[in-house]
Amino acid sequence: MPTSDEGFTWTAKGGFHEGITTEAVVPSTPPSGLSFRYDVIVIGAGFAGLTAAGDLAFRDKKVLLVEARDRIGGRCWTAEVGDATKMELGGTRVHWQQPHVFSELQRYDLANFQETVAFPENGEFVVKESRSHPARVQGSAEGQDMMEQLEGLMEKFFDVDGQGGRSVIRFPFSTASSVEQSPDYLELDKLSLADRISQLDGCGQEERSMLSAHTASFYGVSPEKVSFAEVLHTHALCNSDPAMMEIATMKYKIARGTTAFARAILDDYQKARIFGSPVTSITQTSGEFPDYPVTVTLEDGNQFVSKFVISTIPINVISSITFEDTYRVTRDILRQN
Numbered sequence: 001m002p003t004s005d006e007g008f009t010w011t012a013k014g015g016f017h018e019g020i021t022t023e024a025v026v027p028s029t030p031p032s033g034l035s036f037r038y039d040v041i042v043i044g045a046g047f048a049g050l051t052a053a054g055d056l057a058f059r060d061k062k063v064l065l066v067e068a069r070d071r072i073g074g075r076c077w078t079a080e081v082g083d084a085t086k087m088e089l090g091g092t093r094v095h096w097q098q099p100h101v102f103s104e105l106q107r108y109d110l111a112n113f114q115e116t117v118a119f120p121e122n123g124e125f126v127v128k129e130s131r132s133h134p135a136r137v138q139g140s141a142e143g144q145d146m147m148e149q150l151e152g153l154m155e156k157f158f159d160v161d162g163q164g165g166r167s168v169i170r171f172p173f174s175t176a177s178s179v180e181q182s183p184d185y186l187e188l189d190k191l192s193l194a195d196r197i198s199q200l201d202g203c204g205q206e207e208r209s210m211l212s213a214h215t216a217s218f219y220g221v222s223p224e225k226v227s228f229a230e231v232l233h234t235h236a237l238c239n240s241d242p243a244m245m246e247i248a249t250m251k252y253k254i255a256r257g258t259t260a261f262a263r264a265i266l267d268d269y270q271k272a273r274i275f276g277s278p279v280t281s282i283t284q285t286s287g288e289f290p291d292y293p294v295t296v297t298l299e300d301g302n303q304f305v306s307k308f309v310i311s312t313i314p315i316n317v318i319s320s321i322t323f324e325d326t327y328r329v330t331r332d333i334l335r336q337n
Contacts, residue, residue, distance in 0.1 A: 024071035044312030046074020050265040068278035078257030095248040108264035113252040119143035154242040169236035193223035281322035
């Protein structure tokens with residue numbers, strides 16, 4: 001099985017090894033199989049890019065998929081550890097409350113889940129309440145009590161309207177309709193998680209810290225940088241029920257791993273792909289190839305032209321890419337936000 005360029009493993013027996021064993025590493029199309037012109041170039045082979053490329057290929061478009069890493073899956077991929085043990089790195093949980101994902105899992109015969117438990121019976125857990133507190137061991141009963149307390153705090157957190165947020169996001173699958181129906185939506189959209197937590201009455205510092213850590217963990221960044229409306233939107237997608245939100249986002253894993261899912265989509269794609277090739281610039285002009293106005297330049301200097309580009313480039317790396325002409329406004333807006 002191939003090994004990724006990123007990451008490392010360490011075991012007491014084997015020591016330190018660079019790279020991670022994973023089926024997510026796949027070969028690029030040989031140079032002889034590539035063209036210069038494409039209908040669409042899709043940048044990024046995470047699930048958004050894979051899905052877009054697959055849909056276009058199904059419509060018989062000429063597509064090139066370009067990925068900076070040597071693997072597929074983006075922030076969702078599966079490592080093979082030891083004796084075929086699968087370890088998820090990044091996105092992990094799925095649920096039938098995610099209808100588009102679940103439909104594809106059924107399509108690829110991957111709707112076989114592993115159920116996880118936050119606090120297994122008779123388990124012990126090391127906890128540290130803050131940097132100034134010493135670490136201590138707690139049992140599963142204490143952990144379950146904490147989760148019940150947290151569920152009550154989450155109900156307060158989402159209850160911006162006396163209805164658990166239901167009147168704010170009436171249509172979770174149509175933001176425009178929700179905005180039209182709720183005069184409070186746009187004002188709430190200005191709040192960060194930290195802003196919303198500071199509004200809560202009757203919460204002590206420990207409770208605020210619990211809420212802050214728990215809600216920010218959904219996104220992996222500080223509470224000041226996460227939109228409250230985005231978390232409220234996830235809550236609405238889970239029937240505005242904090243308990244369902246925990247189940248839908250924290251309980252079920254794909255038995256064969258997220259990489260098996262990504263590989264299934266890639267196998268359907270069957271078009272040109274380039275891995276291990278960061279994009280350095282995207283330029284739109286009406287010059288030498290007017291029917292193919294977009295030029296994508298890779299780190300190795302290779303260039304490809306297309307009628308359209310679909311970018312799934314993560315916001316945290318988009319500043320490393322030069323956007324020219326009509327992309328400038330979009331780039332500046334993204335950088336500011």
